[in-house]
Amino acid sequence: MNSDVFEPWEDPQAKPLIQFQNVTKRFGEFTAIDNLSLDIFEREFFALLGPSGCGKTTMMRMLAGFETPTEGHILLGGQDIDPIPPNKRAVNMMFQSYALFPHLSVWENIAFGLRRDNMPKHDLDERVEEMLRLTRLEQFARRKPHQISGGQRQRVALARSLAKAPKLLLLDEPLGALDKKLRQDTQFELMDIQEKTGTTFVIVTHDQEEAMTVASRVAVMDQGQLMQVATPDRIYENPASVYVADFIGDVNIIEGRAAPSGEDTYQIDWAEGQAPLTASSSTGFSNGQSCHLAIRPEKVTISAERPADAVNAVQGKVHDIAYLGNLSTYHVELQNGTIIKAQTANTRRISRRSFTWEDPVWLSWTATAAVLLAH
Amino acid sequence: MNRLSWFNTVSLTLGFAFLYIPMIILIVFSFNESKLVTVWAGFSTKWYGELLQNEAFLDAAWVTIRVAVFSSTLATILGTAAAYVLVRSGRFFGRTLFSGMIYAPLVMPEVITGLSLLLLFIGIGLDRGILTIVLAHTTFSMCFVSVVVSSRLITFDRSLEEAALDLGCSPAQAFRLVTLPIIAPAVISGWLLAFTLSLDDLVIASFTSGPSATTLPIKIFSAVRLGVSPEINALSTIMIAVVTVGVITASLVTKRAMVRQRQDEMAAARTE
Numbered sequence: 273m274n275s276d277v278f279e280p281w282e283d284p285q286a287k288p289l290i291q292f293q294n295v296t297k298r299f300g301e302f303t304a305i306d307n308l309s310l311d312i313f314e315r316e317f318f319a320l321l322g323p324s325g326c327g328k329t330t331m332m333r334m335l336a337g338f339e340t341p342t343e344g345h346i347l348l349g350g351q352d353i354d355p356i357p358p359n360k361r362a363v364n365m366m367f368q369s370y371a372l373f374p375h376l377s378v379w380e381n382i383a384f385g386l387r388r389d390n391m392p393k394h395d396l397d398e399r400v401e402e403m404l405r406l407t408r409l410e411q412f413a414r415r416k417p418h419q420i421s422g423g424q425r426q427r428v429a430l431a432r433s434l435a436k437a438p439k440l441l442l443l444d445e446p447l448g449a450l451d452k453k454l455r456q457d458t459q460f461e462l463m464d465i466q467e468k469t470g471t472t473f474v475i476v477t478h479d480q481e482e483a484m485t486v487a488s489r490v491a492v493m494d495q496g497q498l499m500q501v502a503t504p505d506r507i508y509e510n511p512a513s514v515y516v517a518d519f520i521g522d523v524n525i526i527e528g529r530a531a532p533s534g535e536d537t538y539q540i541d542w543a544e545g546q547a548p549l550t551a552s553s554s555t556g557f558s559n560g561q562s563c564h565l566a567i568r569p570e571k572v573t574i575s576a577e578r579p580a581d582a583v584n585a586v587q588g589k590v591h592d593i594a595y596l597g598n599l600s601t602y603h604v605e606l607q608n609g610t611i612i613k614a615q616t617a618n619t620r621r622i623s624r625r626s627f628t629w630e631d632p633v634w635l636s637w638t639a640t641a642a643v644l645l646a647h
Numbered sequence: 648m649n650r651l652s653w654f655n656t657v658s659l660t661l662g663f664a665f666l667y668i669p670m671i672i673l674i675v676f677s678f679n680e681s682k683l684v685t686v687w688a689g690f691s692t693k694w695y696g697e698l699l700q701n702e703a704f705l706d707a708a709w710v711t712i713r714v715a716v717f718s719s720t721l722a723t724i725l726g727t728a729a730a731y732v733l734v735r736s737g738r739f740f741g742r743t744l745f746s747g748m749i750y751a752p753l754v755m756p757e758v759i760t761g762l763s764l765l766l767l768f769i770g771i772g773l774d775r776g777i778l779t780i781v782l783a784h785t786t787f788s789m790c791f792v793s794v795v796v797s798s799r800l801i802t803f804d805r806s807l808e809e810a811a812l813d814l815g816c817s818p819a820q821a822f823r824l825v826t827l828p829i830i831a832p833a834v835i836s837g838w839l840l841a842f843t844l845s846l847d848d849l850v851i852a853s854f855t856s857g858p859s860a861t862t863l864p865i866k867i868f869s870a871v872r873l874g875v876s877p878e879i880n881a882l883s884t885i886m887i888a889v890v891t892v893g894v895i896t897a898s899l900v901t902k903r904a905m906v907r908q909r910q911d912e913m914a915a916a917r918t919e
Contacts, residue, residue, distance in 0.1 A: 338809055358812045371810035375828045384824075388815030419911045436814070 278488065280313035287350070289314045289440065289472055290335065295344035297330055297496075304330040306496040307344070317466050317473045319483035322493035323519075328476045331493075332442050335474065336365045349439065359388075364438040368445040370429040372417040378428050379404075379413040385436045403431040406465060423454050430462075434469060443475040447482060459485050480520050484508070492516050508568075514645055517566040522601070524572070524612050526565040530557035530644065538644060540565055543608050549584045553644035564645045569615035571641040574602055574627065575634050582636035588612070590631045595622070602627065604635055670887060677880035684875045694881040704882060707866040711846060714777060714862060718784035719841035725785065726792025726841075727834055731822075733793070734800040752790045760787055761854030768855065775857030783855040784845040791844060792837035799833035832901065839897065843890065 280286040288311035297305040304327045312318045320328040333339045334346060337358030345352050353361060364385070372381055382403050386396045404410045407427040412420050417428065426446065433441055446462070447455045463486050466473050477483050483490045484504040492499040492507065492515075499519075500512040511517035514525055526549070528542030538557055539548040542565070549565060557563055578585050591611060592603040601615045614635055618625075627633055651659070677695075681688035698704060733746050752760065764783045773779055807829065811821035827834070849864040856865060863886075867879055 336809075336813060338812075358809070359815045359817060363813075365810070365813045367806045367810055369804060369806050371804065371806040373807065373810075373825055373829075384811075385814030388820070416911070418908055419915050421915050424915075432810075432814070 278315070280316070281311070281489065286313055288312060289316075289349060290474075291345075291347040292331075293345045293347065295334070295341045295346060297327075297334065297339060298342045304496055305334075305341070308496070308498060310491065310498060310501065312472065312474065314472055315470055317463065317475070317486055317488045319487035319490045320474065320476045320493060321480060321483040321490050321519075322478065324478060326493040327496040328478075328493050329444065330496075332365070332444055332474065332476050335440065336363055336442055337361050362439040363442065364433040364436055364440075365442040365444065366429050366433040366446050368448060370417075370425050370449075372425060372428055372432070374417055376416075377413065378409060378415055378417070378420065381417070381428055382431045382435050384432065389436070399435060403435050406434070406468070407431040422449055423458065426450060426458065430465070434465070434471065437469075438471065440472045440474065443473060445477055446475065447477075447479075455482070456485075462486055484520070492519055494519075510643060511566065511645070513647055514564050514566065517643065517645065522569050522613060522615075524567045524569065526567070526610070526612075528563060528565065530561050530563045531559055532557070537639065538563075540644075543606075543610070546586065546606075546608070549642075550639045551584075551642045551644045552639045555644070555646070557644065557646070561646070564647070565642045566645055567612075567637055567642040569601055569613040571637055572612065572614035573636050574604070574614040574616060575636065576626065576631075578634045579636050582634075583639045584642075585634055585636040586612070587632065587634055590627050590629055590633055593627075593629065600625070602633070604633060673880055674884045674887065677877060677884040679877055679880075682877060684877060684880070694877040695885075698878050698881050698885075701878065704863070704866060704878075707861050707863045710777060710780075710860050711863040714780045714784060714852075714860075715842050715845040718781045718788060718845045719838050721781070721785040722789040722792050722841040723834060723838045726789040726837060727796045727830075729789070730793040730797035730800055731826075734797050749790050749793055752787050753794070757787070757848075757850040761851040764851065765854045774859075775855060776859045779855045779857070780852055780860060780862065783851050784841075784848060787848075787851060788841035788844045791840050792834075795837040795840060796830065796833050799830050803830060836897075839893070846886075 280288075290310075290312040292308055292310040295305055295308050296303065306327075308327075308331075320331055322328050330339060334341055335348075337353070337356060340354055345354060347353065348361070348363070373384065376384065379400060382400045383396060386399055391399070400413075401410075404413055407430055409424065409427055409431060412424055412428075417425055420428070426449070430446070443462075447458055450458060459482060462473075466486075475483070475486060484507075487504060489501060490504055490507050491501045494515060500507060500516045502510070502512075507516060507520055511520065517523045518525065526540070526542050528540040528549070530538045530540055531548070533539045533550070536554055537550065537552050539550060540563065541548050551565055573579070578587070586606055588604040588606040590602055591605040594601040594603070595618075598618060599615055600618055601613055604612050604614060606612065612635055676684055676687075678690050678692065679687055680691040680693070729749055733742070733749065736742075761783070764779075764786065768775060768779050768782075803826070807825055808821050811825040812818065816824060847864055848862075849868055852862045853865055853868075856862060863882075867882065870876065870879055
């Protein structure tokens, strides 16, 4: 294996920093986390991604110590941290609302945690200055939180939670309150700071783009369970289920029945009077097993004529066009009413667009473009 | 700016006249030369001078201030603690009962509160004096403090406390270093409320005071029964002045702080 690539999760010898061991958390009747096991490694930027109410915030609050598991254990560096209160954990958290202390200046906010450790004054001053430099807040040190902008507050919150050099930093929807442009800049800043400090980051987010951008690995959650844990590209290209495929990005799902037609190749019967589709899959399907074919819109080619060498080609007419500037998404209605989305880059000016509403078109894709999923 | 219609002008005048004419009469006659309260005989400040010579009034004033300071401080500590527990500890057995019970003294007739305290003090053999008045005033004003403080705590962002714990505070440190400084304005206004309640209480104080300690309201009330004197008017005018100055200062200070905060926030938004 190439040693330059950071992939401790592929290495059976690597010791995880955090281990969730069969953790279950119930609030009364409601099960927030359902028998979940997960390893997170040192220096990882790990994203917990899911819709609201999926349990991702509960996971984070258990790591911080504000909740304790109903069953199972959480280990930090091999030590069971369940009985340790939040103020004794080498874990710091950046809150969604930032939770800056309004009565203290930016400087005092950052120094707050260090003072609790009775750090000598000289070291403390140095550490706070270092944090101010890291987050480019030197000129705002004397201001109160309400005297700075939203983006600056976000950086104060980050500086404060990093000041104690925690083993693990938790970020709860850290960029949720920022507008889109600032959020994108801040994402890169976060990655930069994570690399510089070498801290393990666990981020909670419902924004899949954010998770894909910043994280080394993403865990997609739903109803207290992990749906898939993998690198962003694997989550996108090889989703484990229809749920994951649908949650991350845009996807066409075609339901049908699989019939093996060669090594790792299947014919999928999907509609009356339509030729079967061909897809390759490394996971096995039995003859006649129901399956879902997931195809990303950008992997579907749109053309006026049927491409001569196309493995999969279907005919329809343009139902709708979503113009995004750099990209256009064509919603194509097939004869049986199915809508399939195809995305193309707008390499030409819009006045020279090849297709318009109601045009008859062909959609085609290769055998390896789609992912065959059992559920 | 809109001009007031004649109807609004009349209703405003009548309303304020209703509120303030009695007090204005009292203040005017405190500067009366004559000893007769209802007959004007020229301007004079001599009753204020005589007031300073009246030992009984001065003693009563001193007792009243001491009682008000001690009882409002005690009530603030107890009321804040009660509010904190009721707002923060979530659901525990009997929570609704407890929160209902803390507000009951607000509507309880003072005569009943006073009588029951009197019976208690006699029962445990406590001599009536400053201590018993302080205890009685603490009892009835702590629920006012807890109402004021709990309404602030309900809107308090809990993640501030969690952040303090996360950064290494024990729960007690988190309260002292983060919660208390932030809710301080509510605690102070609770204290001021308890202080004024204690200052003008007559009913409960008359049940729980003894021969050794008389508060100003009791003194005024008993003096008036022998006939209203211009001295009483002077004393009341001083009390009105003290309360007015206090209220105006407090509201100016909070208003200025609010205005400054809003300006800062707007300035911060512009530098985004």
